[in-house]
Amino acid sequence: MATRVALVTTLLLPKGSSSVLASFVKWHTSLGIDTLYLYFDDSTSDEPEGWREADDPQVVRVRRSPQLLEEQQEKCACWARFGPYATEVQARQALNAEHASLQARRDGCTWLLHLDVDELFFVKSKEALLTHFRDLDAKDIGHCTYANHEGVAERSDVRDYFREVTLFRWNHHSLPLTSGVQAGMRWWRSRSKHGQYLLCYDCGKSAVKLVDDIEPVSVHAWRTPLKKLTALCDARLDLSERSSNPEKMPVILHYVNCGTFWLRTKYEILGAFADSWFGGSLPIAPSFHLDARDVVGTRDAEALEAFYGRHLAPPDADELARQLAAGVLRRLDAPSKLLGGATIAAPVAVAPSIMPPPAPETGFSSEKAWILSAAASKFL
Numbered sequence: 001m002a003t004r005v006a007l008v009t010t011l012l013l014p015k016g017s018s019s020v021l022a023s024f025v026k027w028h029t030s031l032g033i034d035t036l037y038l039y040f041d042d043s044t045s046d047e048p049e050g051w052r053e054a055d056d057p058q059v060v061r062v063r064r065s066p067q068l069l070e071e072q073q074e075k076c077a078c079w080a081r082f083g084p085y086a087t088e089v090q091a092r093q094a095l096n097a098e099h100a101s102l103q104a105r106r107d108g109c110t111w112l113l114h115l116d117v118d119e120l121f122f123v124k125s126k127e128a129l130l131t132h133f134r135d136l137d138a139k140d141i142g143h144c145t146y147a148n149h150e151g152v153a154e155r156s157d158v159r160d161y162f163r164e165v166t167l168f169r170w171n172h173h174s175l176p177l178t179s180g181v182q183a184g185m186r187w188w189r190s191r192s193k194h195g196q197y198l199l200c201y202d203c204g205k206s207a208v209k210l211v212d213d214i215e216p217v218s219v220h221a222w223r224t225p226l227k228k229l230t231a232l233c234d235a236r237l238d239l240s241e242r243s244s245n246p247e248k249m250p251v252i253l254h255y256v257n258c259g260t261f262w263l264r265t266k267y268e269i270l271g272a273f274a275d276s277w278f279g280g281s282l283p284i285a286p287s288f289h290l291d292a293r294d295v296v297g298t299r300d301a302e303a304l305e306a307f308y309g310r311h312l313a314p315p316d317a318d319e320l321a322r323q324l325a326a327g328v329l330r331r332l333d334a335p336s337k338l339l340g341g342a343t344i345a346a347p348v349a350v351a352p353s354i355m356p357p358p359a360p361e362t363g364f365s366s367e368k369a370w371i372l373s374a375a376a377s378k379f380l
Helices: 019-030 065-075 078-086 090-105 126-138 181-188 260-270 288-297 302-314 317-326 336-339 365-377
Strands: 005-011 035-040 059-063 111-114 119-122 141-146 148-151 167-169 204-207 225-231 252-254 329-331
Touching: 005 019, 005 090, 019 035, 019 119, 035 078, 035 090, 035 260, 059 090, 065 078, 065 090, 065 126, 078 090, 078 288, 090 111, 111 288, 181 365, 260 288, 260 302, 288 302, 317 329
Parallel strands: 005 035, 005 111, 035 059, 141 225, 148 252
Antiparallel strands: 111 204, 119 252, 141 204, 148 167, 167 329
16 A cells, blocks of 8 residues: 555634635645645634645545534544543544544555644655655554654744744754753743743644554554654663654744744643643652743733743844753744744844753753753664
8 A cells, every 4th residue: 555644633713814725735735645644623613723724635634523522522432531521622633643543544644743833843754754654664664753843932922823933942862962962951941930941732733543452642642553653762762663764854943932923822722721731640740831921921021021031032143052062942933934034023032141050950850851851872
């Protein structure tokens, strides 16, 4: 069977932001993704934001509805795990992913990527994408996890982050054990009262081969009877699954909170969510995520600007040069160029080079994870 790659995402866009969906579709179809399954998480409006922009022969559009939920209850193996929490977005994402996997297999696709609408699957060309998945097939690998890297907006007024953001903070599980990397990571960690380096997640996103007996176990990974491969040298995971050439693998570019508009609207959409997921069974650790919820909930524009400046403003020119040299920050402009290039706008004030000391170490910090991962990679 020919290798055919599909992609699924669950999305709910704020008003006036549909251009990002057009960019999302254009980038992935240009790479040779066969079909995009877009689950619009909007059951109330006459037409969800971005619906028209997704009107493309390679796009399957699905709307949230009671009928969809009934179908998922009937057909999705992960209903037992996520169905009771279908009022929570992460549960719906998992249910939608499995629902899409069933349809994609019927449509003749052989692999499925699960991303968010603020993420891109980055590989250098259509040919490279096919080569990657054919290599996985040849090695009987049925699940592949890719490193995620967080976008760094160099302005606060970003609208289409896929076109306007080209700077990325590299996942610490993919960084070498050097003093320059340590200094760069500590610069970012010092800005968070929780000592975070990446502000969202650090465990990557995955593609799964469409075979019998697969099931999402989270928005990041699937259960599968086949072998697994990962780009991440994460000491918390099974290191036997780590790729011998992770630097040559595709990556996930995560344009999370790139601009004050996106920070505000993301948490307005999420609303006053609880401090835990799945009915209280999975507590959310004190983090940027909870702090952002609380700041946006105050509806205080000045407080939001201050919060954004502390956590998300880019470094000044000298610090930027140091972090680029160390590899903590990296410049990837291929998506921006393909999508029309960055637009011009006033620069955001940069964060100072001298930052307050990092928050006290608690638990399994990103720096501890980086040291263990970098050390472990020497023996793999």
